[in-house]
Amino acid sequence: xxxxxxxxxxxxxxxxxxxxxxxxxxxxxxxxxxxxxxxxxxxxxxxxxxxxxxxxxxxxxxxxxxxxxxxxxxxxxxxxxxxxxxxxxxxxxxxxxxxxxxxxxxxxxxxxxxxxxxxxxxxxxxxxxxxxxxxxxxxxxxxxxxxxxxxxxxxxxxxxxxxxxxxxxxxxxxxxxxxxxxxxxxxxxxxxxxxxxxxxxxxxxxxxxxxxxxxxxxxxxxxxxxxxxxxxxxxxxxxxxxxxxxxxxxxxxxxxxxxxxxxxxxxxxxxxxxxxxxxxxxxxxxxxxxxxxxxxxxxxxxxxxxxxxxxxxxxxxxxxxxxxxxxxxxxxxxxxxxxxxxxxxxxxxxxxxxxxxxxxxxxxxxxxxxxxxxxxxxxxxxxxxxxxxxxxxxxxxxxxxxxxxxxxxxxxxxxxxxxxxxxxxxxxxxxxxxxxx
Numbered sequence: 001x002x003x004x005x006x007x008x009x010x011x012x013x014x015x016x017x018x019x020x021x022x023x024x025x026x027x028x029x030x031x032x033x034x035x036x037x038x039x040x041x042x043x044x045x046x047x048x049x050x051x052x053x054x055x056x057x058x059x060x061x062x063x064x065x066x067x068x069x070x071x072x073x074x075x076x077x078x079x080x081x082x083x084x085x086x087x088x089x090x091x092x093x094x095x096x097x098x099x100x101x102x103x104x105x106x107x108x109x110x111x112x113x114x115x116x117x118x119x120x121x122x123x124x125x126x127x128x129x130x131x132x133x134x135x136x137x138x139x140x141x142x143x144x145x146x147x148x149x150x151x152x153x154x155x156x157x158x159x160x161x162x163x164x165x166x167x168x169x170x171x172x173x174x175x176x177x178x179x180x181x182x183x184x185x186x187x188x189x190x191x192x193x194x195x196x197x198x199x200x201x202x203x204x205x206x207x208x209x210x211x212x213x214x215x216x217x218x219x220x221x222x223x224x225x226x227x228x229x230x231x232x233x234x235x236x237x238x239x240x241x242x243x244x245x246x247x248x249x250x251x252x253x254x255x256x257x258x259x260x261x262x263x264x265x266x267x268x269x270x271x272x273x274x275x276x277x278x279x280x281x282x283x284x285x286x287x288x289x290x291x292x293x294x295x296x297x298x299x300x301x302x303x304x305x306x307x308x309x310x311x312x313x314x315x316x317x318x319x320x321x322x323x324x325x326x327x328x329x330x331x332x333x334x335x336x337x338x339x340x341x342x343x344x345x346x347x348x349x350x351x352x353x354x355x356x357x358x359x360x361x362x363x364x365x366x367x368x369x370x371x372x373x374x375x376x377x378x379x380x381x382x383x384x385x386x387x388x389x390x391x392x393x394x395x396x397x398x399x400x401x402x403x404x405x406x407x408x409x410x411x412x413x414x415x416x417x418x419x420x421x422x423x424x425x426x427x428x429x430x431x432x433x434x435x436x437x
Contacts, residue, residue, distance in 0.1 A: 001214045003229070004046045006088045008212035010229040015183040017176060017194075018206045021091035029071045032064070038091065039063060043070045046086035047079050049243070053122045055079045060092060082248055093206050097165055098196035100124045101177065102211075103184040105191075112140040112184070114147070114177065116155050118162035120196035134162065147181035165199075172205045187225055188218035246309075246332055253324045255317070256283070258310040260290070267334045273304045274424045277329035277371070279340040281347060283312040289339060289417075296417045305421045308334045316346055322355025323362070330363060330371045337424035339417055340375035340405075349377045349385035357392045357400065364399035372402040372427055374420030378409055402427075 003011075009019045024035055025046065045057030052058050057079050061067035067089070074084050100120035106113050116136045119127045127134050136158040138151055156174040160167045176197065184192040193211035200206060214222060223233045243251065245265050250257030261267055261275075269275060276293050280286040290307045297305030309332075313325060329335050342352040356373065363370055377385060386407045393400050404423070406416055 001216055001219060002048045003210075003212040003214070003231075004048065004086070004088075005044060005210050006046060006086075007229045007231065008210035009207065011183055011187060011212060011225070012180075012207050012210055014228070015179050015186070017179045017183065018204060019090075019210070020093050020206060020208060023089040023091065026071065026087050026089065027085065029068055029075065032068060032071065035089070037064065037067065037089070039067075040092045041067065042088075042090050042092050043067060043074065044088040044090070045074050045077070045079060045084040046088055047082045047084055049080050049082050049248075052079060057084070080243065080245065080248060093198055093204075093208060094201040095196075095198050096201045096203075097163060097199040099159065099166075099173075099199065100127075100195045101180060101197045102191065102193040102195070103181050103189075104193070106139065109139075109141075112143060114138045114140065114151065114155060114181070116159060116177070118159045118166065124195055145185055147178045152177045169199055169203050169205060172203075176205050187212070187222060188215050189213060190215050246328055249328055250311075250325075253321065253328075255321060255325060256310070256312040257328065259308070260310065261308050261334055264308075264332065264334060269334065269336075273306055274301070274421060274428060275306050275308050275334040275336045276421070276424070277308055277332060277335040277338045279311055279313070279325050279329065279338060279375075281313060281342045281352075285341060285343060286310050286312050289341065289413075292414055292417055293339065293421075296414060296421060300418060301421055301425070308332065313347065313352075316348070317351070317355070319351050319355040319358060322352055323359040326356055326359040326373070327363070330359070330369055335371050336428055337420055338371050338373045338375075339420050340373060341413055341416075342375070342377035343379050346380075348381040349379055350381035350388060352377060353385045353389050353405070356403070357389070360399045360403060361396060364396075370399075370402060372404070372420070372423060374404045374416055374423065376406040376411065376413055376416050378407075382407065 006022065006025050009022065012019050023037065023041060026032065040060055040062045043059050043061050045052055047057065056077060057074065059070050061070055071087055074087055077084055098120040100117040102115045104113050104115065117124065117127060117134050119134050136155055138155065140151065152174045155177055156170050159173060160170055166173065180192055180194065189212060191211060191213040194207045194209060196208050198206045198208045219233065226233045244259045246259055247257050278286060278289045280289045290310060293305055293307040297303055311325060313322065329338055342349050389405060
């Protein structure tokens with residue numbers, strides 16, 4: 001469970017980690033009329049995603065007119081596909097130095113890790129890549145309840161050596177390390193991060209930002225903590241910080257989706273390869289489909305067929321949700337071909353085919369990009385699905401001219417996939433020839 005910044009800062013406050021003066025969390029610009037504001041203030045979008053600053057989600061306001069304009073624009077903004085529904089207002093602090101500080105766990109060993117750098121701020125990822133010597137990292141292998149004094153001291157000395165300006169606040173820094181570690185252990189967290197941890201011109205240490213991710217497996221023990229920051233212990237909230245645009249869209253609609261490609265928003269296709277989107281009938285079939293695309297691709301197409309996603313429709317999706325699944329893949333810039341399958345058990349073949357055809361008709365009318373679809377359906381409501389498909393092809397043949405669905409078990413899925421990939425390469429070649437002419 002990932003916490004919003006204002007929630008994380010409430011926990012920091014409980015552990016005596018100093019934070020900026022919190023003014024309010026608003027849900028609409030009109031809420032400003034009820035507030036007494038002492039400028040300058042920081043205006044921060046509350047979204048469960050990283051990169052807010054670079055996306056325009058963190059701004060400074062010096063007047064009421066500025067904060068009104070900024071909040072109005074933020075509430076109309078989306079960050080990596082996520083709409084802004086809450087905005088935090090807090091007092092600005094004077095900055096002398098910025099530090100990065102985090103307590104997390106090593107995913108390979110599950111050891112606790114303390115990480116810090118004297119080069120905190122929005123470019124910390126670039127610092128980690130290009131200047132790894134600027135990053136201090138220490139494993140704690142014994143799950144200590146409190147941060148060992150010698151480790152806190154070692155981390156502080158590292159920062160002071162990198163930036164001698166920090167020497168006057170070294171005791172305060174070491175104390176902050178210990179407090180953050182206590183918060184991490186007390187909340188049974190996966191990540192506690194402050195970036196930046198600000199050293200002010202008045203030699204105060206203030207957590208200007210806050211990232212807090214709780215371990216879902218321990219939430220039942222953290223009911224008092226959750227209630228203290230206004231969270232219903234029964235609610236579910238996931239860490240979406242690494243989601244792509246399409247994963248975020250699927251999350252909002254309500255079905256699991258995973259991109260298998262890096263940076264899909266700016267994806268550049270390799271020449272000669274066919275990129276295959278998958279709409280399977282369930283999670284297990286989704287994993288099978290990925291493997292089978294690779295297997296068929298290796299056997300017959302020189303390894304040039306590339307699966308681009310995992311997807312799960314879940315049990316009994318609605319017609320509109322099925323349509324949304326196909327829309328998402330047809331909007332995906334990498335998709336050359338869609339392979340789909342429906343083994344109707346809990347889910348209905350009839351609902352599935354209606355959703356698919358709805359998507360194709362909508363896209364045809366709206367003149368949106370159309371992608372060839374190959375697939376097979378067997379199982380529940382198959383007779384009704386077959387009747388609907390045949391009728392739809394008679395009534396609206398143009399939107400469905402690249403829809404190839406095998407009804408029943410007369411062809412195994414591997415052969416459907418092979419036929420689809422052959423067709424996909426053929427269409428791709430034809431399109432390339434047209435563009436060349």
